[in-house]
Amino acid sequence: QVQLLESGGGSVQAGGSLRLSCTYNQRPTYIGWFRQAPGKEREGVAAIHTLITVPYYTDSVKGRFAISKDNAKNAVYLQMSSLNPEDTAMYYCAARMTSMSGARWSDAGGFTYWGQGTQVTVSS
Numbered sequence: 001q002v003q004l005l006e007s008g009g010g011s012v013q014a015g016g017s018l019r020l021s022c023t024y025n026q027r028p029t030y031i032g033w034f035r036q037a038p039g040k041e042r043e044g045v046a047a048i049h050t051l052i053t054v055p056y057y058t059d060s061v062k063g064r065f066a067i068s069k070d071n072a073k074n075a076v077y078l079q080m081s082s083l084n085p086e087d088t089a090m091y092y093c094a095a096r097m098t099s100m101s102g103a104r105w106s107d108a109g110g111f112t113y114w115g116q117g118t119q120v121t122v123s124s
Contacts, residue, residue, distance in 0.1 A: 002095045002113040009118030020078040022093030030096035031076040035089035044106025056105040083122045090117040
């Protein structure tokens with residue numbers, strides 16, 4: 001069973017930056033970052049294949065967020081810059097054990113294991 005642990009959340013002012021970390025005990029095929037704001041559906045933010053550098057981003061974070069990995073540390077990172085209040089949410093790290101095979105990368109149902117989340121709050 002894959003265990004995931006997120007860290008790095010916090011409170012920042014608009015325009016600021018944060019880096020989220022996700023560590024895992026067994027390497028999955030993909031690691032994804034999802035977020036859920038109060039009253040909103042969970043949405044995929046970014047994902048990356050753990051062996052090849054194939055990142056995916058939702059449109060609203062392109063150019064501002066960067067997902068990266070360190071296989072030696074069993075870790076995936078989400079560098080978030082130019083944060084705005086709309087980025088405020090609980091951020092979750094999730095592990096997908098299979099290839100995408102034409103599936104939408106942002107489909108949360110394709111991710112089997114989930115961390116407990118880390119809160120990101122951006123104030124204006």
